[in-house]
Amino acid sequence: MKKLPDQIIRISIIFTALILFTIVIRVFIIPEDLKEKGIFRTSAIKQELAKEIHYAGSEICVDCHEEQYDAKHNGYHKELSCEVCHGPSYEHSEEPDDATPEAPRKRKFCPVCHTYNLSRPTGFPQINPFAHNPLEPCINCHEPHDPRPLETPKECAGCHRSIATTLAVSPHVKLECITCHNTPEDHKINPRIVRPGKPTESKFCGKCHADGSSNREAPKIDISVHGENGEKYLCWQCHYPHLPEVD
Amino acid sequence: MNIASAHEGLTKLLEQVSGFIYPNEIEVHWSILIVVYPYLTGLVAGAFILASLVKVFNVTALKPTYRLALLTALAFLLIAPLPLLLHLGHPLRSWQIFFTPNFSSAMAMFGFVYAWYLMVVLLLEIWFDYRADLVNWGQTAKFPLNWFYRILSLFSKDVSPQAIAFDNKAVKFITLLGIPSAFILHGYVGFLFGSIKANPWWSSVLIPIVFLFSAIVSGIALVMLLYMVITPSRGKPIDMKCLDKVASFLLYAAIVDFSLEILDITHRLYESEESIKIITEMVVNKLFISLVVLQLLIGMVVPLGILIATKLANFNQELRKLLYFLAAILIQIGIFSTRWNVVLGGQMFSKSFRGLISYRMEMFGQEGFLMALTLLVVPFFILALLIKLLPPWGSTETLE
Numbered sequence: 001m002k003k004l005p006d007q008i009i010r011i012s013i014i015f016t017a018l019i020l021f022t023i024v025i026r027v028f029i030i031p032e033d034l035k036e037k038g039i040f041r042t043s044a045i046k047q048e049l050a051k052e053i054h055y056a057g058s059e060i061c062v063d064c065h066e067e068q069y070d071a072k073h074n075g076y077h078k079e080l081s082c083e084v085c086h087g088p089s090y091e092h093s094e095e096p097d098d099a100t101p102e103a104p105r106k107r108k109f110c111p112v113c114h115t116y117n118l119s120r121p122t123g124f125p126q127i128n129p130f131a132h133n134p135l136e137p138c139i140n141c142h143e144p145h146d147p148r149p150l151e152t153p154k155e156c157a158g159c160h161r162s163i164a165t166t167l168a169v170s171p172h173v174k175l176e177c178i179t180c181h182n183t184p185e186d187h188k189i190n191p192r193i194v195r196p197g198k199p200t201e202s203k204f205c206g207k208c209h210a211d212g213s214s215n216r217e218a219p220k221i222d223i224s225v226h227g228e229n230g231e232k233y234l235c236w237q238c239h240y241p242h243l244p245e246v247d
Numbered sequence: 248m249n250i251a252s253a254h255e256g257l258t259k260l261l262e263q264v265s266g267f268i269y270p271n272e273i274e275v276h277w278s279i280l281i282v283v284y285p286y287l288t289g290l291v292a293g294a295f296i297l298a299s300l301v302k303v304f305n306v307t308a309l310k311p312t313y314r315l316a317l318l319t320a321l322a323f324l325l326i327a328p329l330p331l332l333l334h335l336g337h338p339l340r341s342w343q344i345f346f347t348p349n350f351s352s353a354m355a356m357f358g359f360v361y362a363w364y365l366m367v368v369l370l371l372e373i374w375f376d377y378r379a380d381l382v383n384w385g386q387t388a389k390f391p392l393n394w395f396y397r398i399l400s401l402f403s404k405d406v407s408p409q410a411i412a413f414d415n416k417a418v419k420f421i422t423l424l425g426i427p428s429a430f431i432l433h434g435y436v437g438f439l440f441g442s443i444k445a446n447p448w449w450s451s452v453l454i455p456i457v458f459l460f461s462a463i464v465s466g467i468a469l470v471m472l473l474y475m476v477i478t479p480s481r482g483k484p485i486d487m488k489c490l491d492k493v494a495s496f497l498l499y500a501a502i503v504d505f506s507l508e509i510l511d512i513t514h515r516l517y518e519s520e521e522s523i524k525i526i527t528e529m530v531v532n533k534l535f536i537s538l539v540v541l542q543l544l545i546g547m548v549v550p551l552g553i554l555i556a557t558k559l560a561n562f563n564q565e566l567r568k569l570l571y572f573l574a575a576i577l578i579q580i581g582i583f584s585t586r587w588n589v590v591l592g593g594q595m596f597s598k599s600f601r602g603l604i605s606y607r608m609e610m611f612g613q614e615g616f617l618m619a620l621t622l623l624v625v626p627f628f629i630l631a632l633l634i635k636l637l638p639p640w641g642s643t644e645t646l647e
Contacts, residue, residue: 005410005413006403006405006410007375007378007403007405007410007413007414007417010401010402010403011371011374011401013401014401015366018366022346025346026346026347029346030343030346030347034343034347035347037349
């Protein structure tokens, strides 16, 4: 048999040593559960369980703070958990006298959710923290467990700020909201349950926009034939009434 | 961090956004380090391809750059995984990744590609090529260097003509194996981006090929630069025949690379998928300087013009050297911009196709500008050390 070249033998020794080294590390040093193919390591469950508990959950608070719980449960903050504002309170639930949860009283806390921001849903109570009673802590006027505006907003823009802003630059700026939206008085008390109405037929817009209307400024169309599909759509399904296009 | 300060931070971040984006797109996760990574591996693959021209295709004129190209590839390959490990956040835990590979993850495959390329291709080829020199230096060098060389040569002593003939045969075989390996190394990096099907900027079968050729271009240009800097600093004349040949290969590779890039752009424009609007907007607003000016114009069209001009016109040696030098530097800028545009471009538009995101580079910190700069500079120090320990001009020149 031909002898293997000297170089190959030397290189083979090195490679064998490296491969053995890898196998030893892999088999003996790497913990078993690091080699698992699952989404997480089984020992991760134990690690998670061993972590210190910080949050008590909202159910336990009602045992002692029934009054506040009831107020919150029926108010606008009903979907917030107690610890959203009061912070992690597990310790307090175990030893009520030793640990007191924080109660945010400073002004900068509430605006985290209630600063005016265009992307918040219409009707969500929003203020400009620089203009809205500067320096006054929010809790001086609003009870956080059952927050309400001190008085019902008189203007629709109180809640529908983004629509009001849009409307301000629109040809419809002179129209009052109630011209088009039939709004029951109860909408101000229960805004999510009692909803204002919207025009239900094209004839409504036709009062200004139909041929022969007495309104001289509004653009006119023949509403009996306007639109490719005749009567199928209402005007506001194609034209956004708060900012109708001007041509 | 409390809720209030989180909100402040978010408001600050929102300034970098225009239009509509999804919430998880606000941070550009793959930062400058991920730009550095394909750039470094590209240099490795390119430098190796240049070296392979000598051994496999017998382009003897390139011989003066052969060993330099190998050492350059090694110096850059050693640093290539560092940007990834730093980006992952716990570099000291990286050994766990190496020993627990996930065989179904394309990303984890880099470990195998890298190990194969480093151990089986590059180190082995360098060892076989230097073995006779190492034996020689092991006997002539002073203590303790002689022991260093003896260990490196794995204590082999055989310098008989048969042994050297075997070395040469081995080098040729490994280079043959090395060409597809170099293609795999950088093609893999391109594949990783090309296979992200949710991202229209990356998802393209052309990406691995474009990456590969841009890698060859950048690698050849780097070795050319190094050769032009190192040779005069040793007080030796530059071998113009060799330099002209390198420049020719650089030109050929650059032509293919440029054509592929134009093909990619044309293909995207003609296909006009739904993403084309936002991509156009991104190129015009966010990537204009880095893509149109740096990558295409300064990094490709100008050096191509220079290289073609040196081929057509009869310039004298000094002017040719100057032009080659300029072209090689511009190509480095261009290819780095290519990596920048691919990696960051893919994260600068929202997958909703309705918004754009800006990338603000950190200065300090683990993923900052200084770290990236360090990673780009360290290979040159490693190369200097390698050249000091393993002179590419070998024992033949000392004999002259």
